[in-house]
Amino acid sequence: MKRPALETKISNFLSPLVVAGAGGFLVAIALLPKIAEAIRAQLGAMLPPTWATVANIALGVLATVFLVAQLPIFLIWFERKVAAHAQDRLGPMRVGWHGVLQSFADGIKLLFKEDIIADGIDRQLFRIAPVLVVMGAFGAFAVVPWGPGLLISDLNIALLYIVAITSLGAIGILMAGWASNNKYSLYGGMRSAAQLVAYEIPTALIILVVVLQVGSLSLQDIVAAQGDGLLGENRWLLTRMYGLNVVAFVIFFICGLAETNRNPFDIPEAESELVAGFHTEYSGMRFAFFFLAEYGAMWLVAGVAAILFLGGWVGPYFSGPLVFFLKTLFLVFVQMWLRWTLPRLRVDQLLALCWKYLIPIALAALVVVAGLSVQAS
């Protein structure tokens, strides 16, 4: 009998570990409030109050970074599976059980790839750009609450902070496009800049719609204002305001798609037009950074949409971080679903969509909501 190959052995050994790890991950998320409470109590008993707070925040940062860094590993595999099943095929099946190790294999491959910086490239900008993009996508997670009190920093201007720091990503893309000294990259960067200007405005208007109804920019407060679940006075925002919030939600989601540069708005990297757009010249880990940022941004957009309109961690039957996780996962799934179904818009059509339709509708929604809010108060 032929002995199983080494890869098979490794895969057989690692697959259960990864699946068990994912299960453990979910359990940990479900029990997050209790774990955090226990850690907080433990730290309070062990350290003086100031140091306890510092340690607490440090642990929170570590946990968030760990979480955010692990998410793309799962999401890339998930996306490939969604794509495959949309296209009547199986997707990754070879590396581990149902391909669960695929993302790790890809990551290892990218790590070992040669990091090429071609001649004529602006080396400093070229190196900074991916970092900025990742910062833009991951920095925003600092204010996203997973549950009551489960966040790094409860900023009272959290929404403003999110709008500001996610724009950093677009600057990174512009930088990458310019520094690459490649015409296709330049086109990608310029398109990204045009896109940024177009979608930021409706996003901001829709955020104002929410802020008007809740009266706070803090994501904690926004979720607290939707604390009654599906029914009741303080129900999810989506079901309030006679359907106006549904419109607002849809606009927010469309703008979110534009922000994550995904189909139908993957104009800056439009594969069939611009080869790979702004990251044409990138390889190895620098390329992987853009990739990570994309998945981080997807999760962020879905998470913020879930918080603003779907009540964050407040569920119809039970509440907690797991509810937030599932809602966000569902919205991420919708993003993937759209990506593998729709064709791509042309750049002028995206601008027309944003300037001619989304902004007026968002503005009208804002005015109506403002009027209704004044009336209510």
Added chain:
Amino acid sequence: MASQRVYKDLEPDTAYAFKPEDLEDDEMILNMGPQHPSTHGVLRIELKTDGEIVKDARPHLGYLHRNFEKHAENIDYQGVIPFTDRMDYVASMANSLTYAVAVEKLMAIEVGERVKSIRVLVSELQRIASHLLAIGTYGLDIGAFTPFLHCFREREKILDLFEWLCGARLLYNYNWVGGVSHDLPDGWTEKARQFLGEFAPVIEELDDLLSHNKIFTDRTATVGIIPPDLAVAYALSGPNLRGSGIKWDVRKEDPYCGYEKYDFEIPVGQGRYGPIGSCWDRYYVRVEEMRQSVRILHQALDKLPAEGDVHEKVPKRIKPNPGEAYARTETPRGELAFYIVSDGGLIPYRVKGRSPCFVSMSLFHEIARGEMIADIIAIIGSLDIVLGEIDR
């Protein structure tokens, strides 16, 4: 330096290329291809752009030149057939059929009814396979990935049928002078019928998924417009011509292989979502042609004579009398023709191919001017070029 001189000698036609000194302030030359994901092979296009707007476009051909016509002057008549297969490599059956028909015309061979029916069967199956590829990759050009794989799934079934028939999946060497290489295997017709039954709903599915998608029609229905007079002036043919609303199909106008006996329609562009002759019209003509091909295939399977030797008329030695012959057929890409001159010997004196893709490409700069970069991709895709046939 010797190496540098060699490189300079190989530099492509500089007289034809855009010159940097002719550019205005905001203009830029963008070199698209030959290694570009959407130029459908090794086409290179030079674009003079102003931001996203394309001011002018110049295609550079010849990256896949394989000297077909010169080769053909040095091989016997039968030996040319594998070379014709490699012209339009996604519709090999149609190419070799054209060549076989031309040589048969030269030698005044009349093939049997069964051979004619088989040839209709394979060339219509090939048309569906080729259109599936064209439509799938067109979706890919516009940014929709999923229809591509759905199309390839169906194309695969046709390739399986061909493999069963002649052992090859892409380059078949199937249509011989005076016959075909293999008779239909037992059970092949049943399998073909089964495929037709499975395939008809797929076209509807494709319509739902891609053809009438709002983004897709917005992207394609107003760009790359070829007015009917321009199409005729450039001698366009095939779906590209019919997309401009002109009813011309060699299968109807100059029938071969007994196409006059089949009942089918010629779909033309209707200008449903925009001006007539747009990319969308050309795309949709292909979708409609697949429906018509299914119709023809059903009839061909019904009419297929039970008996008949497919090698009956295959000549032992192909040695035509001095003379010349011109034969044309409707391939998936349009009117492919071969002009063959014989000097009475065992090898052709001259073989000239008339390539429909070359004609489509010669029109490209006319419709590319003033469009956006993304539209250039849409236009190339809608012309459905195969570089193997352009460069030969």
